[in-house]
Amino acid sequence: MSADTPPPSSPPPESHESTETAEGPEHTSAAAYRLSRLLPFLGWMRQLSPGDARSDLIAGLSGAVLVLPQGVAYALIAGLPPAHGLYAAIVVAIIAGLFGSSRHMVSGPAAAISMVVFGTVSTLAAPGSPEYLPLVLALTCMVGIIQLSLGLMRMGALVNLISHTVVIGFTAGAGVLIATSQLKHLFGIALGDASSFLGTWWALLGHLGDTSWATLITGLSTLLSAVLVRRLNRKLPWMLVAMAVGCGVAALLGGSAAGIPMVGALSGSLPPFSLPPLGFDTLRSLGGAAFALAVLGLIEAVSIARAIGVRSHQRIDGNQEFIGQGLSNLAGSFFSCFAGSGSFTRSGANYDAGARTPLSVVVAALIVLAVLLLVPDVTAWLPLPAMAGLIMVIAANLIEVAHIRQILAVSREEAVVLVITFLATLLLPLEFAIFAGVLVSLVLYLNRTSRPxxxxxxxxxxxxxxxxxxxxxxxxxxxxxxxxxxxxxxxxxxxxxxxxxxxxxxxxxxxxxxxxxxxxxxxxxxxxxxxxxxxxxxxxxxxxxxxxxxxxxxxxxxxxxxxxxxxxxxxxxxxxxxxxxxxxxxxxxxxxxxxxxxCPDCQLFGPAGIGPGQGVRLTPPLA
Structure with a gap:
């Protein structure tokens, strides 16, 4: 998943949630109901009270503080400049919030999705090359089209075909891959063309003597401070605190003069409009990855929306979430965004901050836009190894140790699915890892059902x-x-x-x-x-x-x-x-x-015998 699940907390006061149903309100006309399905944001906008707006403004401010470092980090994971993570935190978040069914879920850049984007596109073009961004936008557009099509075809139950074990194994593998991809920035070592899991580790072990100690100390100090702050109080902006510590350590060590690379300043402009290149060759090379990424994004989004819905007592419409995610990625591809999905961390924090409606998501996105336009130099002095340390903490949060232990202890078949999906994520192209897990799950299920x-x-x-x-x-x-x-x-x-x-x-x-x-x-x-x-x-x-x-x-x-x-x-x-x-x-x-x-061993036919009304109950139990 996008990051760790937030700790449980009591619901915000004065909750004005209205339970949404797939059948629509009983006392509205058919035309109004169809309009509410087409434009779901009209429903909560009509019910918005001053108290709701005030709560959403406060929650939006908290969400902006959280998403700023995450957006930068996830863009780096995807192999893109930092600004593109903030573009996704603006466009994708707003569209998904307006057209989804959840009132609390926050969409945008996500760790596992970012890793799949990098793993897919980096095999076709080098990150930073002129061809890389257009391919990312094309992939995002295809993901949006697939998700929107599935939603319009009422295929919301599709996510139920992907077992939770497959998702756990994939996200754990993605976490390991993300951490591995940041080792070169953490150690300050140039690893050349090494990009695979095994290739990266082999190249790193062969160049440990080239480690930049100033870079390593900066990254480790950021990592350790992030872990410490999270353990002390999860509600603190631990990412911002860790980044401040990393910047301070880098400055004490000499900064860029000591060889510590910096992230660099943001563009300071609105998300630029662009047309994704959807040529035949692009469709052919990215088709399988787009479908896998679309399904993964939908699984994450729907599972997060349902998890938050349990706490807020809101029923989630899976088909509407498909439509919201599809529209957000489709629109985002025209505004320089890479594919996004729901975020456990930001969604849980949004609910805990007292959000009542998706207005909180819109407020957070507008604050991010203001930072992007008014303070573009905010990342100019941000050390790259500090971001690497922060990303490694995010990657560790993807590995759900408690769930993995439970799966390994409870079911041998589920353990096989988990291990195979995890290894496939590390060793195969990422788009095939999910398919491998699903295939193994189906084979084991058919084997079990074929042996009654x-x-x-x-x-x-x-x-x-x-x-x-x-x-x-x-x-x-x-x-x-x-x-x-x-x-x-x-x-x-x-x-x-x-x-x-x-x-x-x-x-x-x-x-x-x-x-x-x-x-x-x-x-x-x-x-x-x-x-x-x-x-x-x-x-x-x-x-x-x-x-x-x-x-x-x-x-x-x-x-x-x-x-x-x-x-x-x-x-x-x-x-x-x-x-x-x-x-x-x-x-x-x-x-x-x-x-x-x-007959000494016959319990059916003895002196008493079994006749009508004797001996055996009419409805045999399943004991």
Whole structure:
């Protein structure tokens, strides 16, 4: 994510939040509702009170103090001059605030997004070259178009296909990459063309003797002061304090005369208008990266909006957030901005500062614009190693250690997804890292769903009121002629082979499939059941079904499978299915020289027997 999640705090007083719903207000006309969807800012503007405006002004001032150093830092991460980070903090933030559904989320430059921009475009043009910025703008424009298109097509649920584990692994990898990219500025070493993760470390280790100690001391002092201030009080402007410390240390060491490089002054002008070059070659070379970046930006924005919405009791419209993010990046590409998304740090700080509406975001952006125009020399004496130290703290905040530990401890499959996504982020082009994580997630999910459990069940004589239960877990004796199997999973084409191999163990027996854990049966699954029933019957056994949900049997009903298998072999309860086998089981026992009452391991057919209304509860549990 963009940075660390802000600490929880109590909601601001006099909250005038109105819960937004995807269906629209009940007492407004259809035309007004459509207008509110087209121009969502009209809704909160009409409700804006003087108290709300006052709170938003205060929150906007706090947001500007926070975004100024962040905008500069994220521009450097993206390989761009500092002014472009502030352009994104103005244009992207305002458009996303006006057209999104969240009243507190702050969009603009973000750490992981900036890293993807650099990782993508730097493979096509060197940062600082005449070709670099146009490619960044083209990428931003494509991201905006994709996001806006997904929003207009009502694809807000798309973000649910990307697991949280993939995002955690990617952002952790991005954090490591960001920190690695700043090592040359921290140590004051020229690393030549080395840009990859392994190449940067190899070049750095080979040139440690060239370290500039004045540069290193400046960077480390900034880094340590940032960590210390954040630990003392997260509400303090720790980035500004750390930058002040770095500037002071650099001045004491001699500044640029001692070889310490400076960031340089800002342009002091409005964001210049420019047309992104969207030629065929550009579209072809940036298409995959644009889609990956668009999806990553949407995941970040929607997850941040929802997290803040939980605290503010506001329901978030995912589709509207898609539209807001798409419009902001599309408009930003025409005003020299690189791609942006939501920021956890700035959004949380905005809410904690008492913001009521997106007016706070507009106020913060206008303050940044004023600084850009009136005080362009604010970064002229800012040491580059100080910014490197600050960026490394931001990068460390992307690594969510608590979540990573939880994933590693809870699930082996999720741990595999996390590790593969993390390594792919470090070693592959960044646009492929997310795809790699998603692909691994889907493969593991399909592997899990294609292997539904067939759990042997049996009545519990000590607790007959509980019905059939897990025979292995509760150490229950089973009739050797009858097998009750609970299907835990859907019977679809991917599970057919697994289920058939499991059923092959019970050839010649009477098998009852308990479907309380089955939600779906497709044509391949229905055909498999028909085949298995015929095979078991030919071997002297049978296959009956009970407890399946009706919507799981729709395919079998429409395809005539139930008719061919015999409706008399489908039962609504396990009780009825068991009772129907009394004569067949008795004959099998006699064939083995036993009487049903004398069968030592038979809990189904003893002296009391199981008949209608006896022994097994009508609705078998999932225990």
């Amino acid at each position: 459990r067939l759990v042997e069940m049996a009545p519990d004589p000590e607790h007959p009121e509980l019905g059939v239960r897990n025979a292995e877990r509760y150490q229950l004796a089973q009739c050797r002629e009858v097998v009750i199997l609970r299907v835990d999973g859907s019977l679809f084409f991917g599970a057919v082979d697994h289920v058939q191999r499991k059923l092959a163990r019970y050839t010649g027996k009477h098998v009852i499939l308990l479907g309380t854990g089955c939600n779906f049966i497709d044509i391949a699954g229905a055909e498999m059941l028909e085949i298995e029933q015929r095979r078991l019957r030919d071997a002297g056994g049978s296959l009956s079904m009970c407890g399946f949900r009706m919507y799981a049997l729709e395919v079998m009903e429409r395809g005539g499978f139930l008719e061919r298998m015999g409706r008399e072999n489908y039962f609504h309860t396990a009780e009825a299915a068991i009772a129907s086998l009394r004569d067949s089981v008795a004959e099998a026992h006699r064939a083995h020289g036993d009487q049903p009452a004398a």
